[in-house]
Amino acid sequence: MIHVYKLLRGGDYRGDEVRFPARAKEGPNRLTPPVVVWHMTDLCNLRCRHCYAAGAKSPVMPYGEACSFLDKMAETNPPSILFSGGEPLARSDFFELLDYASTLPLRVSLSTNGTLIDASAARFLKKKGVGYVGVSMDGPEAVHDAFRGVRGAFGKTLAGVRNLKKAGVRVGLRFTMVRPLLSHVPDVMKIAEEMEVDRICFYHFIASGRGRFETDLPPARAEVRAELFRIFDWVDRGGKAPREVLTVGNFSDGILLLLQLAKRGDRRAESASNLLERSRGGRSGQGIVSVRWDGALFADQFSWNLPSLGHWSDIGKLPAEPPLADHRFKGRCGECGWLSLCRGNMRARAASSRGDLLDEDPGCVLLDEELDSDFLNGGLR
Numbered sequence: 001m002i003h004v005y006k007l008l009r010g011g012d013y014r015g016d017e018v019r020f021p022a023r024a025k026e027g028p029n030r031l032t033p034p035v036v037v038w039h040m041t042d043l044c045n046l047r048c049r050h051c052y053a054a055g056a057k058s059p060v061m062p063y064g065e066a067c068s069f070l071d072k073m074a075e076t077n078p079p080s081i082l083f084s085g086g087e088p089l090a091r092s093d094f095f096e097l098l099d100y101a102s103t104l105p106l107r108v109s110l111s112t113n114g115t116l117i118d119a120s121a122a123r124f125l126k127k128k129g130v131g132y133v134g135v136s137m138d139g140p141e142a143v144h145d146a147f148r149g150v151r152g153a154f155g156k157t158l159a160g161v162r163n164l165k166k167a168g169v170r171v172g173l174r175f176t177m178v179r180p181l182l183s184h185v186p187d188v189m190k191i192a193e194e195m196e197v198d199r200i201c202f203y204h205f206i207a208s209g210r211g212r213f214e215t216d217l218p219p220a221r222a223e224v225r226a227e228l229f230r231i232f233d234w235v236d237r238g239g240k241a242p243r244e245v246l247t248v249g250n251f252s253d254g255i256l257l258l259l260q261l262a263k264r265g266d267r268r269a270e271s272a273s274n275l276l277e278r279s280r281g282g283r284s285g286q287g288i289v290s291v292r293w294d295g296a297l298f299a300d301q302f303s304w305n306l307p308s309l310g311h312w313s314d315i316g317k318l319p320a321e322p323p324l325a326d327h328r329f330k331g332r333c334g335e336c337g338w339l340s341l342c343r344g345n346m347r348a349r350a351a352s353s354r355g356d357l358l359d360e361d362p363g364c365v366l367l368d369e370e371l372d373s374d375f376l377n378g379g380l381r
């Protein structure tokens with residue numbers, strides 16, 4: 001995640017200790033236990049084109065095993081556990097599991113399409129201590145409904161956000177930057193301003209699940225850069241942008257922002273550089289892990305086509321991250337001057353589009369000429 005708001009405007013935020021751990025550079029690399037994303041079901045009431053799950057109604061961990069999993073997570077003490085899916089509220093025992101989790105020392109967040117969060121559900125989430133709810137949003141009503149395959153989804157999603165706000169739950173929007181939706185970034189910014197949400201996250205696309213078969217979704221580098229510059233400007237102008245604006249799934253965003261600041265001679269480049277160093281780049285499987293509905297453990301939710309890292313009970317045994325020098329990245333990542341900051345970005349994207357975990361990440365937003373970090377050595381430091 002790149003915390004654009006913090007990089008540009010400073011401040012302290014919930015989760016800073018996870019995003020910006022005090023120690024940087026080479027190992028021992030397990031600074032804290034990983035954030036755990038629990039995909040508790042692949043069921044969903046919507047059919048979004050870009051979904052990393054395929055909605056195959058797969059068997060899930062039964063309630064008893066799910067409680068044992070939550071017990072183990074409480075022992076492992078992750079910074080947070082994110083209930084996700086599919087659509088987590090589509091799981092019939094969602095509220096019972098949330099109730100159970102609330103009896104344990106766990107910090108629970110929720111990732112949802114928002115359509116099933118009525119006023120009573122929102123109050124329950126508040127009562128059970130859910131710390132944050134991220135709600136997916138794809139643009140204005142007609143676009144959102146068409147992309148999600150269900151008419152009326154937009155209205156229900158907005159109602160879910162309103163219910164959460166009314167119940168006093170921290171809530172944010174999640175927007176995925178796929179090619180057919182990129183022109184709607186300004187629309188989603190406007191919705192975020194009007195709804196006065198606490199956070200907005202702009203996700204980069206990684207072809208997986210249902211999204212793997214949708215060939216028009218991956219955007220071109222120039223298109224993504226244009227929207228990233230729009231996001232940077234939006235935050236920099238202040239105004240009504242939420243206080244937390246993040247991009248997710250692409251560490252090169254942070255380097256792009258750093259380059260923009262440095263080229264302008266902006267003094268914030270130095271603090272941005274320090275924060276990016278502390279962020280430690282792509283950390284799937286180290287800073288974050290995904291537990292699928294069947295209990296299988298993966299580096300992240302985009303890696304379900306890759307070999308599993310084991311079972312959820314193995315989370316505490318994950319090996320420490322190998323030193324960067326042990327990786328043999330290929331292509332642009334192999335020659336990149338920013339590799340020690342970015343650490344090869346999202347390996348699942350390299351694997352899904354190139355068929356090789358060590359190949360370059362095709363989602364990198366930097367131009368070839370920007371891969372040389374020398375100007376920083378002579379300039380900022």
Ligand code: SF4
Binds near residue numbers: 332334337364
């Ligand atoms: S080329 Fe690879 S390592 Fe370098 S910034 Fe881009 S994604 Fe990161």
